[in-house]
Amino acid sequence: MQDKKNRFETIAVHAGVKPCPSTGAIMTPIYATSTYVQVSPGKHQGYDYSRTHNPTRTALETSLAALEGGKYALALSSGCTGTDVLMHLLEVGDHVVSVDDVYGGTSRLFRTIWSKHGIETTFADLTHRPLTDFVTPKTKIVWIETPTNPLLKIIDIEKVVAAAKKLPQKPIVVVDNTFASPYFQSPLELGADVVLHSTTKYINGHSDVVGGALITNDKNLLERLHHIQNSIGGVPGPFDAFLVLRGIKTLALRMQRHGENAHELAKFLEKHPLVEKVLYPGLESHPQHAVAKKQMKGFGGMITFFVKGNLENARKFLESVRVFALAESLGGVESLVDHPAIMTHASIPAETRKSLGITDNLIRLSVGIEALEDLKEDLDNALKCSQ
Numbered sequence: 001m002q003d004k005k006n007r008f009e010t011i012a013v014h015a016g017v018k019p020c021p022s023t024g025a026i027m028t029p030i031y032a033t034s035t036y037v038q039v040s041p042g043k044h045q046g047y048d049y050s051r052t053h054n055p056t057r058t059a060l061e062t063s064l065a066a067l068e069g070g071k072y073a074l075a076l077s078s079g080c081t082g083t084d085v086l087m088h089l090l091e092v093g094d095h096v097v098s099v100d101d102v103y104g105g106t107s108r109l110f111r112t113i114w115s116k117h118g119i120e121t122t123f124a125d126l127t128h129r130p131l132t133d134f135v136t137p138k139t140k141i142v143w144i145e146t147p148t149n150p151l152l153k154i155i156d157i158e159k160v161v162a163a164a165k166k167l168p169q170k171p172i173v174v175v176d177n178t179f180a181s182p183y184f185q186s187p188l189e190l191g192a193d194v195v196l197h198s199t200t201k202y203i204n205g206h207s208d209v210v211g212g213a214l215i216t217n218d219k220n221l222l223e224r225l226h227h228i229q230n231s232i233g234g235v236p237g238p239f240d241a242f243l244v245l246r247g248i249k250t251l252a253l254r255m256q257r258h259g260e261n262a263h264e265l266a267k268f269l270e271k272h273p274l275v276e277k278v279l280y281p282g283l284e285s286h287p288q289h290a291v292a293k294k295q296m297k298g299f300g301g302m303i304t305f306f307v308k309g310n311l312e313n314a315r316k317f318l319e320s321v322r323v324f325a326l327a328e329s330l331g332g333v334e335s336l337v338d339h340p341a342i343m344t345h346a347s348i349p350a351e352t353r354k355s356l357g358i359t360d361n362l363i364r365l366s367v368g369i370e371a372l373e374d375l376k377e378d379l380d381n382a383l384k385c386s387q
């Protein structure tokens with residue numbers, strides 16, 4: 001499996017997983033151990049303590065790197081740990097440029113934690129203005145998330161990478177690839193230095209794990225990131241690593257279905273009389289549809305739409321869904337619906353939410369893999385109840 005470059009579906013099933021040499025077990029065991037016996041001081045088989053390395057985690061890391069077409073990966077305790085580990089690369093006085101509609105938890109880390117440690121972040125609309133409008137000589141990280149959450153804006157990764165590479169301080173370009181998943185988008189191939197994932201979402205895909213990952217082709221950077229992770233902790237346990245590995249096996253099948261269902265529902269909602277507007281990168285009406293077509297292999301499973309009316313109408317809609325579950329998070333096999341202003345994006349100051357366009361009638365869907373007709377009927381019924 002390792003010698004030849006396989007296709008995505010094959011990588012998802014096989015990468016990182018080797019039959020156990022002593023038993024032949026085809027599945028990677030859950031190595032529930034904190035420490036490892038050494039034959040002589042410092043002489044061991046590559047594992048000495050499970051904060052540093054663990055065999056189940058190693059298998060997951062090999063798989064994650066292969067999925068992104070990268071050389072190295074770190075599996076972490078959550079997506080936010082991945083962000084935190086990256087931010088530890090910086091020093092007091094350094095600066096970050098981030099997309100404005102960044103994941104709420106990422107924004108919270110930048111605004112309420114790292115700003116206290118002397119690192120400022122500028123939140124930039126990179127869909128309309130060039131990176132150079134926002135950089136300072138101290139900009140060390142450029143943070144792209146695309147599609148963004150919840151507005152599903154698409155940032156041209158190649159364009160931002162090209163602008164970043166011209167800067168004398170050579171900032172690290174990070175792409176949060178959580179929404180697209182490696183099935184639909186490969187940021188390393190587009191020149192990004194690091195890919196971040198909340199594996200909690202599509203990669204695990206079953207809403208039963210919180211986890212994160214960083215993937216890169218740069219050995220030196222990987223070593224610096226691993227040093228930080230090993231110093232501060234933030235590792236996933238072996239059982240979580242096992243679950244994510246298990247989820248990855250069906251990643252291609254799941255993403256294909258998520259994408260098909262979401263595209264059909266987006267078209268359905270766009271024509272619905274009780275819907276004001278739909279945002280889905282696969283619709284021709286999406287403002288960055290052309291960029292999405294250029295850099296993505298498909299448009300993903302997330303839809304954002306505006307129900308006709310106000311908060312009351314949104315509330316009635318949200319209380320009337322029966323197949324979609326009203327819950328935070330996304331990327332699982334089951335369909336979820338979220339009200340960003342009250343739920344996932346409540347930590348973003350109201351003024352900022354308003355200026356971004358996260359209004360009270362905005363609803364975010366994480367479209368699952370259920371039967372399309374059931375999902376359609378559910379949305380149609382809840383929309384009727386919304387007025």
Ligand SMILES: *Cc1c(COP(=O)(O)O)cnc(C)c1O
Nearest residue numbers: 078079080103176178198200211
């Ligand atoms: C959920 C999410 C994160 C944070 O990941 P956790 O696993 O919840 O810590 C980061 N980025 C995006 C786009 C997310 O959806």
